[in-house]
Amino acid sequence: MQKKNLDWSSLSFSYQKTDYSYVSWYKNGAWDEGALTEDHSLALSECAGIFHYCQEVFEGLKAYTTKDGDIVCFRPDQNAHRMADSARRICMPAFPEDRFVEAVEKVVRANVAWVPPFGSGATLYVRPFMVATGDVIGVKPADEYQFRILVTPVGAYYKGGMKPVKLQVSEYDRAAPHGTGNIKAGLNYAMSLYPSVQAHSLGYADNMYLDPQTRSFVEESGGANFLFVNEAGTLVVPQSATDSILPSITRRSLVDVAQKLLGMKVEQRPVRFDELNQFVECGMCGTAAVISPVGQIDSADKSIVYGMEEVGPVMRKLRENLLGIQSGELKDSFGWVHRITL
Numbered sequence: 422m423q424k425k426n427l428d429w430s431s432l433s434f435s436y437q438k439t440d441y442s443y444v445s446w447y448k449n450g451a452w453d454e455g456a457l458t459e460d461h462s463l464a465l466s467e468c469a470g471i472f473h474y475c476q477e478v479f480e481g482l483k484a485y486t487t488k489d490g491d492i493v494c495f496r497p498d499q500n501a502h503r504m505a506d507s508a509r510r511i512c513m514p515a516f517p518e519d520r521f522v523e524a525v526e527k528v529v530r531a532n533v534a535w536v537p538p539f540g541s542g543a544t545l546y547v548r549p550f551m552v553a554t555g556d557v558i559g560v561k562p563a564d565e566y567q568f569r570i571l572v573t574p575v576g577a578y579y580k581g582g583m584k585p586v587k588l589q590v591s592e593y594d595r596a597a598p599h600g601t602g603n604i605k606a607g608l609n610y611a612m613s614l615y616p617s618v619q620a621h622s623l624g625y626a627d628n629m630y631l632d633p634q635t636r637s638f639v640e641e642s643g644g645a646n647f648l649f650v651n652e653a654g655t656l657v658v659p660q661s662a663t664d665s666i667l668p669s670i671t672r673r674s675l676v677d678v679a680q681k682l683l684g685m686k687v688e689q690r691p692v693r694f695d696e697l698n699q700f701v702e703c704g705m706c707g708t709a710a711v712i713s714p715v716g717q718i719d720s721a722d723k724s725i726v727y728g729m730e731e732v733g734p735v736m737r738k739l740r741e742n743l744l745g746i747q748s749g750e751l752k753d754s755f756g757w758v759h760r761i762t763l
Contacts, residue, residue: 424534424538425534425535429541430542430576431576432574434546434577434709435573436573437573439535440459440531440532440535441457441459442457442460442571443524444567445569446568447565448565452514452516457527461571463552463569465554469556470554470562474557476511476513476562476566478504478605479504479550479605479606480504480549481605482494482497482500482670484547486536488748489749491761493760494529494759497759498759501516503604506604508551510604510606513553513566514566516551521549524570525549528547530761530763533761535574545572549568550568551566552567553565553566577710578644578713583713583714584732585728585731587624587716588620588625588626588627588628588717590694591616591630593613594612595613595641596665599663599665602640602665610643617643627643630642631694632661634662637695638659638691638694640666641666646667646705646706647692648706648736650702653686655686656735657688659690659691662691670708683742694720701727711744712743714727714732746758
């Protein structure tokens with residue numbers, strides 16, 4: 422199929438309508454068959470549960486064109502599993518994981534003309550989400566839901582691409598101890614909007630959030646997990662004592678790349694903020710950004726500088742290897758790349 426006539430290399434990370442979305446309804450205790458739709462709008466009751474008690478979960482993954490011309494997604498089964506976990510946490514019916522992957526395949530296949538060509542630096546962003554559509558006035562879960570998948574071609578998440586970015590330590594908390602910080606629900610991201618706007622107004626790319634209980638340990642940014650490298654070349658991955666960090670699929674994949682492909686030592690543990698000056702590299706990782714190197718972190722009383730001019734060698738190598746697997750330039754020895762049959 423002929424590609425859309427777009428300037429792929431100039432795309433921003435923003436939404437534009439494509440040809441089809443996917444939709445499935447949950448009513449009377451069961452999901453319907455689901456189907457593609459050309460209608461990119463939702464018509465909901467003013468009393469729908471999403472508006473009153475914020476029952477909403479979502480996911481994010483990408484479709485790529487590989488070096489050989491195949492259309493692929495990266496580990497969609499892991500997105501299916503995480504979304505099911507997120508749904509159960511806020512009393513929503515989990516969309517079946519096998520059907521999730523099938524739905525992703527179907528909507529990407531229907532929008533194949535929107536998948537950017539290999540080498541363009543752009544991808545087709547795939548956003549599955551689920552909202553409560555049933556009427557709810559008392560505080561309780563709704564009884565009807567809608568699962569949808571929209572797709573849109575996007576460029577880099579951070580405008581600087583692979584240039585180091587500057588962060589500030591937020592005075593606000595992202596999630597409560599033992600709360601919902603470990604699921605991908607819109608309510609968590611709503612909490613980060615005000616601090617994010619504030620950070621951008623001061624010239625920062627994002628915030629670094631500390632643990633809400635003691636404000637001593639690193640958690641994550643507004644939309645990504647953190648990675649650090651110490652002087653010995655060990656990859657250090659922050660963990661949360663209160664289970665309030667989102668389990669990133671990209672982070673998990675980078676840990677495997679580091680250990681099993683590059684032979685690096687990896688430590689996954691709580692990371693104190695006061696030890697950050699002992700590291701030599703820092704990066705943020707997630708589906709949207711893959712890895713964005715961090716050059717400076719400013720708190721109220723100090724600045725930690727890793728370097729705003731150069732990308733650290735470990736972050737560069739990790740990013741190149743993961744992107745190489747995703748794009749088909751490197752062998753996928755993990756079985757992560759999911760081919761979309763056209």
